Amino acid sequence: MTPTPDARWLPLLALSTTVTVAFGVMLYAVSVLITEEAAGAAFSTTVLSTGYGGALLIGGVLAPSIGRRADRLGVRLIFVSGIVLGGLGVTVFSLATQPWQVLAAFWLLIGPAGAMTFYEPAFVAVEQWFGSEHRARSLATLTVIGGLAGPIFLPLASALVDALGWRTASRVLAGVLVALGGAAALLMARTSSTHAGAVNLEPRLVTLRRLVSDRRFVIYTVSVALLFMCLQAVLLHRIALFEEGGFAVASASAGAAIAGLLSFPGRFAAPFMARTWGGLPIQVVALLVLAGSTAVTIDGSQTWQLLTHFFLFGLAFGAMLPLRASIMGGWYSGPAYGRVMGSQWMVVSVAGAVGPAAVGAVRDATGGYTVPMALVSAGLVVAALLTTISARVAGNSISGPGTG
Numbered sequence: 001m002t003p004t005p006d007a008r009w010l011p012l013l014a015l016s017t018t019v020t021v022a023f024g025v026m027l028y029a030v031s032v033l034i035t036e037e038a039a040g041a042a043f044s045t046t047v048l049s050t051g052y053g054g055a056l057l058i059g060g061v062l063a064p065s066i067g068r069r070a071d072r073l074g075v076r077l078i079f080v081s082g083i084v085l086g087g088l089g090v091t092v093f094s095l096a097t098q099p100w101q102v103l104a105a106f107w108l109l110i111g112p113a114g115a116m117t118f119y120e121p122a123f124v125a126v127e128q129w130f131g132s133e134h135r136a137r138s139l140a141t142l143t144v145i146g147g148l149a150g151p152i153f154l155p156l157a158s159a160l161v162d163a164l165g166w167r168t169a170s171r172v173l174a175g176v177l178v179a180l181g182g183a184a185a186l187l188m189a190r191t192s193s194t195h196a197g198a199v200n201l202e203p204r205l206v207t208l209r210r211l212v213s214d215r216r217f218v219i220y221t222v223s224v225a226l227l228f229m230c231l232q233a234v235l236l237h238r239i240a241l242f243e244e245g246g247f248a249v250a251s252a253s254a255g256a257a258i259a260g261l262l263s264f265p266g267r268f269a270a271p272f273m274a275r276t277w278g279g280l281p282i283q284v285v286a287l288l289v290l291a292g293s294t295a296v297t298i299d300g301s302q303t304w305q306l307l308t309h310f311f312l313f314g315l316a317f318g319a320m321l322p323l324r325a326s327i328m329g330g331w332y333s334g335p336a337y338g339r340v341m342g343s344q345w346m347v348v349s350v351a352g353a354v355g356p357a358a359v360g361a362v363r364d365a366t367g368g369y370t371v372p373m374a375l376v377s378a379g380l381v382v383a384a385l386l387t388t389i390s391a392r393v394a395g396n397s398i399s400g401p402g403t404g
Contacts, residue, residue, distance in 0.1 A: 011129065012138060014188035015122055016145035018079050021181035022117035023146060024153030025173045026086050026110055027235065031256075032157040033093075035240050035249050038166035039102075045240070047099045049360030052236055053353040054103060055111030060349020062115045064207075067342025070124040071335060079185040082116025085109050087178035094170030117181070119146065120345050123325040124338040135329055136271035139322040143267040147318065150260025158253040207336075211343055216331075216393045221344050223386035224324060225351035227287065230379045231320075233355035233372070234294055234313070241369045245300035252306070259310035263318025270319040271326050279327040280391040282319060284384050289316035291380035298373045 033039050034048040066078060089109025096102045115121075122142055130138040153173075160169035211217050242252035266286075273282050293312035296305045325341075332340045359372040366372075 011188050012126070012141060013145070014184045015075075015079070015125055016142050017184035018083065018117060018181050018188060019119060019122050019142065019146050020149045020152075021177055021184065022083065022086060022114070024149035024156075025090060025177040025181075026114050026117075028150050028153040028256075028260075029157035029173050030110075031236055031239055032154060032161060032249070032253060033166055033170060034236070035243060037243075037249050038161050038169075039093075040240070043096075043099060043102055044364070045360045046357075046364055047102055049236065049356045051102045051106035053232075053355065053357035055106040055114060055353075056232060056349050056356075057353035058107050058111030059115030059118075060346045060353065062112055063120060063345035063349060064339065064342040066115055066121060067124060067338035067340075067345070070121055070128075070338040070342075074128065075121045075125045076185075076188060078116045078121050079188065080182070082113045083178060083181045083185050084113075086113030086117060086181075087174045089113055090170050090174035090177065094167045094174070115349075117185075119143075119321070119325070120341060121338075123329075124341060126325070127329050127333055127337050132329065132333055135326065136275045139271040139325055140268045143271075143318075143321045144264055146321070147260055147263050147267050150263075151257045154253045154257045154260070158250055162250075207339055208343060211340065216390055217344070219386055219393055220327070220390040221347050223383045223390060224344070225348045226379050226383040226386065227290075227320075228348045229351040229355035230290075230294070230376045230383070231317075231355075232352040233359040233376050234297075236356045237359050237363070237369065237372075238297065238309070241297055241300050241373070242306055244369060245302075245306075247306060255306055255310040259314030259317070262311060262314030263321070266315055266318025267321055271322045273319075274323060274326040278391075279323045279330070280387060283323045283327070284387050284391075286316040286319045286323070287380055287384035287387060290320070291377050291384070294373060294380060295377040298370050298377070300369060300373070 030052065034045075034052070039048060070078060086109070089105050092109060093102060093105040096105060119142075123139075126135070126138045126142055157169065157173065160172055163169075164172065239249060239252040239256060242255070243249050270279075270282060270286075289312055293309050293316065296308045296312075299305060300309075328341060328344070329337070355376075359369075359376065362372040362375070363369050
């Protein structure tokens with residue numbers, strides 16, 4: 001017997017808490033830890049950017065396997081394992097003295113941990129537990145709670161770095177990840193015992209061939225890949241960008257935290273708007289707003305630019321977060337949803353890995369963020385155009401074992 005949505009509220013709350021802490025430590029806090037006042041004083045921007053970009057790439061490679069396991073057994077063990085790996089990865093990063101040690105911490109530990117604890121497996125859990133009838137409410141809950149990661153962990157990481165130094169701060173944050181994230185993941189494991197169950201899974205290459213034959217899936221995946229490439233670059237570099245423009249790290253971190261708060265209306269409203277008007281038109285508008293928010297950082301030396309960036313970015317980023325899951329759930333909901341999402345995420349993560357590393361390399365080559373931020377702004381406009389095209393293309397039926 002499938003539990004009612006009310007009976008699944010505690011698992012959803014535990015799931016959302018785990019995602020929040022994982023994002024807070026392994027994404028937002030890391031963006032503070034790589035600044036010049038922290039690990040940037042010991043390692044180059046290229047090394048740190050390549051480390052984080054490689055982590056995204058490794059996570060993407062693992063995404064199809066994680067999605068298949070989630071289809072078959074649910075997400076509980078995935079999240080518990082990811083929290084442990086993430087805590088170990090941040091600890092190893094804090095002890096690194098050589099560039100290869102930074103890369104090992106990100107590529108071998110933090111990357112797999114992120115793939116197991118960020119939104120991707122959480123979206124699969126939501127689809128399994130709630131389906132189309134309660135998709136909007138559950139996605140809104142997940143992403144609204146997840147939005148606390150930035151406002152909490154950006155100022156926390158900045159304060160810890162100032163008070164303890166980046167190495168000790170990293171170890172403290174690793175402890176927070178394991179203690180709070182692990183407790184929530186274990187609570188989720190105890191209370192969410194009903195999952196999708198056994199699914200007859202076709203070979204990975206067969207799944208990929210079916211998806212590649214779907215033009216709508218391909219075009220939309222390319223648009224999301226370009227979006228994620230740009231977003232990861234902005235999220236990882238924006239504090240360092242404004243630091244270079246003359247602002248204190250604390251000021252830029254505060255702006256990023258405010259942007260996190262501004263994302264809450266979009267996080268809550270976007271799933272319901274997508275249910276009423278469709279997710280694709282809303283995503284196009286959000287992409288164009290993101291492009292505008294990035295364009296004002298091309299200089300990044302004026303107060304109005306800092307304020308405008310974080311204001312616009314927060315509003316659009318919040319709306320963007322649940323839209324992909326809402327759109328993909330409407331197209332591919334069923335026993336193979338995790339497999340489909342994982343296959344898409346593999347492509348998206350490759351692009352996401354390129355973004356931070358490319359921006360870091362161009363920044364080092366040109367001596368500033370002007371050129372890379374101009375390229376990022378243009379990329380977001382192209383993503384909006386591709387999303388518009390995907391709305392006009394009919395999707396194919398992706399049949400096979402375990403599809404719905």
